[in-house]
Every structure is written in C-alpha cells, then in structure tokens.
Amino acid sequence: MFAWSYKTPYMNDDLYFANAKWGALFSLGVNDYLGSNGRIFGQTFTRFILSKGVCFSSLCTAALFIALLIILFYLSRSITKNVICSPRIIAITVMVFLFTPSFGSVFLWRAGVGNYLAMAVMELLFLLLIYHPISNQILSYILVIGLGFIAGWGNENTSGAIILICTLLLAKTYMQNHKVPLAPLLGTLSAISGFVFLLLSPGSQIRLKVSVSGYSQLSTFAKLRRGIAMFIDYFTSTFPLSLVFISMVVVVLVVSMMFWKQNSSFWDGLIFIIGGVASAMVMIISPSGTDAGRTYLGSFLLLLTGMMLLVPQNLEGQRGLKCLYLCTVSVMTIMCFFSVAKGIQESDVLNNQLRARYSYIMRSKSKEIRVEPVHYINNNYSLSTAYAELTSPRDSQAFPNNCYQVYFNRSVYLK
Known part of the structure; x- marks a missing residue:
C-alpha cells in the first residue's frame, strides 16, 4: 500500500490541501465547517496527511490501511485472545481489496x-471499544467519549449507522442483563452529540447550494424519485462485483438463520448488517453523493463485519458448509490477485498523464496555461472514480481549476 500510494500523484483536492501548516490545521478545519464542509475531522485528517509531502502521506495511508484490517479482524472475532483464524483473516483481506466501492x-x-479511510478507522475503533470494552474503566470512558464524538462527526450516512448499531447493542445488552453499561452509553451519547454538530454545519448547507443547485426547490416526491434513480444507477454501474457481495451477505444470512442461530455472535452480526443496510439506503434521500462509491465505504465495512460475525469460528462437524466456505475463499483470492494486478496496470494510465501534466505546468513560464484533457477508462483501482477534469472557461475559482491555482500559483485551463 505504501508503494502503491507513493506512485499515485496528487489529484484535485490533494493539490488544494498540500503542504498545509500543522499549526493551522484546526483553524482551517473550523473555516471549512463554517464555509464549505461540515466534516471538520475528515478535512483535518486530510490536511495532516498532506502536510509533509508524498512520502509522509503514503506512510499515513499504509498505516491507516493496516489499522483498518486489524480492527476488522478483532471486530469480526477473526482474532481473539485464544484463536487466530487464518481463513477468516484471508477472507476479510481479500474482500476489502475485491469489493471496496471505488477502491482508488x-x-x-x-x-x-x-x-x-481515516474516519472509517476511527468509527470502527469506536465500535470495537463498544463491542469489546477494555478493563480499565476510566480509560474506557475517556476513549469511548473521545472516539464517539469523532465517529459521530464523521460522514453523515456512516455516523448515523454507527449510532444505530450502538443503540441496538445497548438494547440487546439490556434485554440480556437488565442493565446498561455506562461506557457504551456515554460513547453513544457522545456520538449523538458529534452527529448533531455535523448535521448543523453551516458549511454543509453552503456546499449543498453550490454543488446541487435547485435541490431545495424540489418536492419531496421529486427528491425521492431522484435519489432512487441515482441509487439504482450507481449499483447497476458497479455490476457484477456489487451483486456478488450483496448475494454473499444474503446467502450467509439465510444459512446462519437455518444452521447457526445458536452462534454467540448471531445477534451481533444481524445488528451490524442492519446498520450497513441503513447506511446504504439512507443515501436515497441524500442530496449528493448517492452515485459516489466512496460514500458507501462505511456500509460495506459494516456489512462485511456483520457477515463474518454470522459465520462461526469453528465449522467442525459441518463438513459440507466448511468445504463451501474454504472453496469460496480460495476462488475470491484468485479473483482478487488478477483484479488487483490488472487494476494497478490500468491505474498507471491515468497516473502517467497527470504526472506529465504537472511536469508541463511546472516547466512552463507562463502564468496562464492550457493543457490537453486526460483520457482514461473508469477503473476501481485508479483515481478515475474521483477524478474531476479542468474546465475550459477562464474561471480560476471553478473546481478543480482553483486547486491548480493554489498549488502551482498559475491559472490552468483545458485547451
């Protein structure tokens, strides 16, 4: 992941946030919250990652990727105090590479x-502390309150799903033990408070008016029809991988109801799947992001965790199901190898064009530069899923022209 990230050039927002000063990270985040984007923690993490150049950002990316996998291993009980389950670890790693929406x-x-990615690590780490509390109570209270606030102030759909999962876990605990643990309760309340700050962000409202003009004038029915159409269009555009993953979740859910209802993690798996479905379905009523794969990262990770919690650690005595499970993991591993190998090759096509463009801009002595458009094929493992091209009109404040203006101190437009 470090090498892959290191070979990937900056793109659009990266140019705008590059070389941010550490001392100004918080104040810039507050400015975003008030004027352009309510995700103050995500924006601050982005500036931090980009503050010290390409190598530092690549190290951060690799560290966060490793952290994400390790948290998933513990959250799905693939690693416990007594057991390290290799097939489950392989399955989770392969599915992250193979099924993550808009991987690039x-x-x-x-x-x-x-x-x-950084917000997903914080959100899942918070859930891990809720799901597996640590023994030191004081430290547990401090961590769940702090991480809960960050998780609630994350991404609108994922943060809402995190709060839903915490609420359901608290309800399950109360029904089983007739009491509610204090640490998870404090964490849930902290997450709710962070979520309120996110929803009330003035910057998000300003961004909505700029990016989705006229949305507020639509009727409720028109908004719903628009959201459903975009939701369906997105999932049909990601066929067949999205269908394969959703089918796997449904199959595991049905099999678990038939054979594994006595599994100690059965209800926890259902709760995580409910949270994952809610995180995805709420995008139907979202004014923006419905057709952007990255907005479904949280939903995917919650569904993945729920699915793995439904599968028992030990399948001894169920030879047919164990054979099917191991064969499925083997086939996915082979698919993953070829998909990623091809994806890395195709990602270089876009990367090389961006590097050539940046080199041309830096060599040019003119203050106003016109460049050729970038040509690429959409690929899950490249920057194509988030790429926005320069505009032709001479408007240096239009996105992403303003990013080039800030980074190169020159006006850059398409020929």
Whole structure:
C-alpha cells in the first residue's frame, strides 16, 4: 500500500490541501465547517496527511490501511485472545481489496484517505471499544467519549449507522442483563452529540447550494424519485462485483438463520448488517453523493463485519458448509490477485498523464496555461472514480481549476 500510494500523484483536492501548516490545521478545519464542509475531522485528517509531502502521506495511508484490517479482524472475532483464524483473516483481506466501492478514491486518493479511510478507522475503533470494552474503566470512558464524538462527526450516512448499531447493542445488552453499561452509553451519547454538530454545519448547507443547485426547490416526491434513480444507477454501474457481495451477505444470512442461530455472535452480526443496510439506503434521500462509491465505504465495512460475525469460528462437524466456505475463499483470492494486478496496470494510465501534466505546468513560464484533457477508462483501482477534469472557461475559482491555482500559483485551463 505504501508503494502503491507513493506512485499515485496528487489529484484535485490533494493539490488544494498540500503542504498545509500543522499549526493551522484546526483553524482551517473550523473555516471549512463554517464555509464549505461540515466534516471538520475528515478535512483535518486530510490536511495532516498532506502536510509533509508524498512520502509522509503514503506512510499515513499504509498505516491507516493496516489499522483498518486489524480492527476488522478483532471486530469480526477473526482474532481473539485464544484463536487466530487464518481463513477468516484471508477472507476479510481479500474482500476489502475485491469489493471496496471505488477502491482508488478511498485508499489512493489522499483526500479520500483523510475523509473516508481515516474516519472509517476511527468509527470502527469506536465500535470495537463498544463491542469489546477494555478493563480499565476510566480509560474506557475517556476513549469511548473521545472516539464517539469523532465517529459521530464523521460522514453523515456512516455516523448515523454507527449510532444505530450502538443503540441496538445497548438494547440487546439490556434485554440480556437488565442493565446498561455506562461506557457504551456515554460513547453513544457522545456520538449523538458529534452527529448533531455535523448535521448543523453551516458549511454543509453552503456546499449543498453550490454543488446541487435547485435541490431545495424540489418536492419531496421529486427528491425521492431522484435519489432512487441515482441509487439504482450507481449499483447497476458497479455490476457484477456489487451483486456478488450483496448475494454473499444474503446467502450467509439465510444459512446462519437455518444452521447457526445458536452462534454467540448471531445477534451481533444481524445488528451490524442492519446498520450497513441503513447506511446504504439512507443515501436515497441524500442530496449528493448517492452515485459516489466512496460514500458507501462505511456500509460495506459494516456489512462485511456483520457477515463474518454470522459465520462461526469453528465449522467442525459441518463438513459440507466448511468445504463451501474454504472453496469460496480460495476462488475470491484468485479473483482478487488478477483484479488487483490488472487494476494497478490500468491505474498507471491515468497516473502517467497527470504526472506529465504537472511536469508541463511546472516547466512552463507562463502564468496562464492550457493543457490537453486526460483520457482514461473508469477503473476501481485508479483515481478515475474521483477524478474531476479542468474546465475550459477562464474561471480560476471553478473546481478543480482553483486547486491548480493554489498549488502551482498559475491559472490552468483545458485547451
């Protein structure tokens, strides 16, 4: 992941956020919250990652990717105090590479790393502390309150799903033990408070008016029809991988109801799947992002965790199901190898064009530069899923022209 990120050039928002000063990270985040984007933590993480150049950002990306996988291993009980289950670890790793929506815009695009990967690590770490509390109560209270606030102030659909999962876990605990643990309750309340700050952001309202003009004038029915159409268009455009993953979740859910209802993690798996479905379905009523794969990262990770919780650690005595499970993991591993190998090759096509463009801009002595458009084929493992091209009109403040203006201190337009 470090090498892959290191070979990936900056793109659009990366240029705008590059070389941010550490001392100004918080104040710039507050300015975003008030004027352009309510995701203050995601924006701050992005600036931090990009503050010290390409090598530092690539190290951060690799560290966050490793952290995400390790948290998924513990959250799905693939690693416990007594057991390290290798097939489950392989299955989770392969599915992250194979099924992550818009992989490139989450793990390779540095603005996506800050806003989505870093936030996913914080959100899942918070759930891990809720799901597996630590023994030190004081430290547990401090961590769940702090991480809960960050998780609630994350991404609108994922943060809402995190709060839903916490609420359901608290309800399950109360029904089983007739009491509610204090640490998870404090964490849930902290997440709710962070979520309120996110929803009330003035910057988000300003961004909505600029990016989706006329949305507020639509009727409720028109908004719903628009959201459903965009939701369906997105999932049909990602066929067949999205269908394969959704089918796997449904199959595991049905099999678990038939054979594994006595599994100790059965209800937890259902709760995580409910959260994942809610995180995806709420995008139907979202004014923007419905057709952007990166907005479904949280939904995917929650569904993946729920699906793995439904599968028992030990399938001894169920030879047919165990054979099917191991065969499925083997086939996915082979598919993953070829998909990623091909994706890395295709990502170089876009990367090389961006590097050539930046080199041309830096060599040019003119203050106003016209460049050729970038040509690429959409690929899950490249920057294409988040790429926005320069505009032709001479408007240096239009996106992403303003990013080039800030980074190169020159006006750059398409020929």
